[in-house]
Amino acid sequence: MNATLLLRITIAIILLTHSVFGMFNNGINDFGNLFLNQIGFAPYGVLLAWLIKLSHVVAAVLLLLNKYVKLAGFVTILVLIMGIILVHFQEGWFVVGGGRNGMEYNFLLIIVLLAIMYPNGFKKDKIQE
Numbered sequence: 001m002n003a004t005l006l007l008r009i010t011i012a013i014i015l016l017t018h019s020v021f022g023m024f025n026n027g028i029n030d031f032g033n034l035f036l037n038q039i040g041f042a043p044y045g046v047l048l049a050w051l052i053k054l055s056h057v058v059a060a061v062l063l064l065l066n067k068y069v070k071l072a073g074f075v076t077i078l079v080l081i082m083g084i085i086l087v088h089f090q091e092g093w094f095v096v097g098g099g100r101n102g103m104e105y106n107f108l109l110i111i112v113l114l115a116i117m118y119p120n121g122f123k124k125d126k127i128q129e
Contacts, residue, residue: 032048
């Protein structure tokens, strides 16, 4: 079994559930209209919200297929970092308990994605002498 298989499956499930439900309950449109447009992305908030959620779906599929994992990871990490900057940072660290809607969950997802993308760490290739 691939060392990152369980992590890839877990992140794919999280990305899919975080995206797909919003496609059917108007959550993505609400996020675009009621949040992104209000913080300065008008009139492109809904389009941006859909692009974000579709990027999650594509990343989930690529992670499950173990294809273009670094690309999927980089795009998802970029989205998560922007989520921290635009939404979660002002709410603090904790998602629940010591706060609400904080950045700890995005931080965890970023670290797990990095572990998937670089299962052997960030080692440089050494030149044999």
